[in-house]
Amino acid sequence: MPTAFDLSALPTDHESATLAGRVQLAEGPVPVLLRGGRVIDVSASAATSADLFDLPEPGRADGRDLCAVTELTVGGGAFGLLSPIDLQCVKACGVTFAISAIERVIEERARGDAGKAAAIRSELEQRIGSGIRTVVPGSEEAARLKEALIDAGMWSQYLEVAIGPDAEVFTKAPVLSTLGWGTDIGVRSDSTWNNPEPEVVIIVNAAGTVVGATLGNDVNLRDFEGRSALLLGKAKDNNASCAIGPFVRLFDARFSIDDVRDAELDLTIDGPEGYRLEGHSSMNQISRDPLDLVAQTLSEHQYPDGFALFLGTLFAPVQDRDEAGRGFTHKVGDTVRIHSCRLGTLTNRVTTSRDAAPWTFGIRALYRDLAARSG
Incomplete structure (x- = not known):
């Protein structure tokens, strides 16, 4: 059964926010804007979210009324909420706190x-x-x-x-593989020590301009990476291991990079056995400025479709879950909520990467949908 989108996941000031996302329609995914409680399909102005973020004023893109926000669902239905990014590379910074x-x-x-x-x-x-x-x-x-x-x-x-002078910047996930609000996120089935990483994610367009921000969960396998830094790829990039959303808040007169610098993030994890963990992360404690991290990402590389950049986290759970001294690790069925007042709430349930829905919609599938719509 489809799950209805929870309006409480929107920013507290969502009525004055400029919010962009993606919705799955029968004919394929489309970029959308939220206006007055309505979801506006802007695919006639921008075929992808990457195109939307390249517009001079993406929040003013023209479109057609699609549905009410209350009609958005996850896991089926006519208007399926997706991760708000598509063709952007997904990059991440580590050890920034x-x-x-x-x-x-x-x-x-x-x-x-x-x-x-x-x-x-x-x-x-x-x-x-x-x-x-x-x-x-x-x-x-x-x-x-x-x-x-x-x-x-x-x-x-x-x-x-x-x-040191150089930040850690790595590729977190393949293009089009990220998940959105309400979906199941995965940890490797052979991991025994892992945790969520609640982060602010900034969106950079093809010109290298930061156009907005959202929330992300950079699922981390502490046992794999702890054994060897050369296992970073295996620790970070697995099926369903990257969640972003629910929407990108675009920069405007009411929201800017300074709001990113001052963002406060709250994390709650509710386990199926009644366990509860709460955490907090303050972006004003970051060791490197977000724009410096963008500059380092761009210093020797180009991103013609833009990129999403995870900024790292202050959160490092040490609260014991089962055995004294063994700290925290996920269990299947955990519900993870990452909240920031001006970005909303990203909610996902934990499963294993093996049992999560397989990733099947890639770049060729998107091209086929776009070609069919344009024809």
Whole structure:
């Protein structure tokens, strides 16, 4: 049975927000705008969301009235809500917050073993916690801290991207593979230590201009990446492992990059056994400015269809779930909610990547739909 879209997932000020998304119709996916509680199909002005974000004023695109927001559904129905992006590359930045740097070092030193993590965490925070939280990446102070940590035998590749001049930027997911609000997200069936990563995702168009922001879940396998950084691809890119949405909030007179810099994110995880975890992430604690992360992504690369960029997270769950000292890991049936007042709420239920719906709609399928509509 289709699931109806929950209006509470919209930003608290959605009536004055410029929101863009994608909806699945019988003839294929179309980019849409929300106006006055109505969903407007703007595919006549922009065939894809990538085209929409390239317009000088995407929020003013012309279109036809499609349906009420209350008629949107997930899992079937005439108006299926999708991830709000399509042809954009999906990039992600890691270790952009001090606490995430410490947690990545813990993963590395524990070799992906959650049982060893608590003791290592205590030692690391005692030795470097205050220093790494205040240092500016790439600064002379950061270089001095690096030398001191090398001398103490405490250096790590994760600290390099945390305080060094170069940010970690990697490809998170293939084009057209991201999921939207209300869908099942997947963790690898052979992972025993994993967690969600609630993040702000900024949308960059083909000209390299940041045009808006949304929410994302960069599902993370702590055991795989902890065993070896060379397993990053296997840890990050799996079926159903990337959720974005529910809508992209476009920049306008009421919402700008400064609102991204000041965003507050709340995370709740409700488990099928009654377990509940709550977390919080403040973008004003990020070590690198969002526009610097965009510039580093663009420094030696072009993106003719634009890209979505995950900005990293402050959230690193250490609350025990089952056994003392083993921290948090997902269970099938967990409901994950990522909320930010001005971006809305992204909700997904956890399954395994093996059991999640297979990814079948790729670039060729989109081309066929677009050709059929234009013919």
